[in-house]
Amino acid sequence: MLKRLIRWLWEPKLVYLTLLWVIIVLFGLFMMNYQEPIIRVGGLLFQLSGLATVIWGIKKTRDQFGHPAVLAGIRSWFKRCPLCNRPNMGRAEGLMSSGLVGNGSMYSPFIPTDRENLDEWMASVEKGLENIHSRISSVESDYHSTTSKLEAGIKAEAGARDNLRSEMKHIIEESSTGGLHITFIGTVWLFFGVVLATLAPEISALLG
Numbered sequence: 001m002l003k004r005l006i007r008w009l010w011e012p013k014l015v016y017l018t019l020l021w022v023i024i025v026l027f028g029l030f031m032m033n034y035q036e037p038i039i040r041v042g043g044l045l046f047q048l049s050g051l052a053t054v055i056w057g058i059k060k061t062r063d064q065f066g067h068p069a070v071l072a073g074i075r076s077w078f079k080r081c082p083l084c085n086r087p088n089m090g091r092a093e094g095l096m097s098s099g100l101v102g103n104g105s106m107y108s109p110f111i112p113t114d115r116e117n118l119d120e121w122m123a124s125v126e127k128g129l130e131n132i133h134s135r136i137s138s139v140e141s142d143y144h145s146t147t148s149k150l151e152a153g154i155k156a157e158a159g160a161r162d163n164l165r166s167e168m169k170h171i172i173e174e175s176s177t178g179g180l181h182i183t184f185i186g187t188v189w190l191f192f193g194v195v196l197a198t199l200a201p202e203i204s205a206l207l208g
Contacts, residue, residue, distance in 0.1 A: 018185045021049060022192060029196075034207040039200040046193030053186030060182070 025042045032038040059069070068076070078084070196203065 014181050014185060018188050021189065022046075025192070034204050036200045036204040039196050039203055043193045043196030043198075043200065046189045046191075046196065048193075050186040050190035050193060053182050053189065057182040057186075 025045055029039055029042050062069070067073075
């Protein structure tokens with residue numbers, strides 16, 4: 001029961017973070033007797049914190065879609081500069097050869113050579129029927145084996161597609177609504193920053 005209560009209380013941790021930073025800055029203004037320059041500095045701190053949340057949200061969105069970090073993108077852009085990477089005038093050509101390997105089987109029909117002896121003729125017919133039955137059984141076995149492999153491959157591909165679809169849905173939902181808490185934090189801090197930076201003389205005269 002106590003663990004469940006603690007987990008429940010810890011769920012809005014970002015709200016606690018937002019209010020904690022507000023309390024720290026306002027307490028610092030209180031300790032400085034609400035002097036006008038200190039109030040403006042407090043407003044600047046709130047505004048910078050709000051801008052930091054914007055950067056945090058951009059980074060989180062880029063990470064969700066697998067894009068590199070901004071600094072990595074800048075470094076990659078500088079590396080692609082034509083002045084730094086001159087094209088190589090040499091040209092190498094290679095030859096690639098590929099072979100086709102196939103599996104097959106060859107069957108030769110049994111043709112009796114002596115038809116005068118009825119027993120030998122019947123034996124040869126029975127042997128031919130056995131060969132035909134063996135061939136039919138082999139083809140049927142290959143058919144079932146290939147069908148089983150195809151069905152397993154189709155099921156695996158369908159499962160992979162479902163997992164990918166669920167993952168993409170989660171990423172889209174997270175990018176659309178998951179950043180609202182970051183926006184909320186930035187909005188609160190920017191609000192206090194604008195108020196303190198704009199009304200610093202009035203706040204100092206009222207509370208100082």
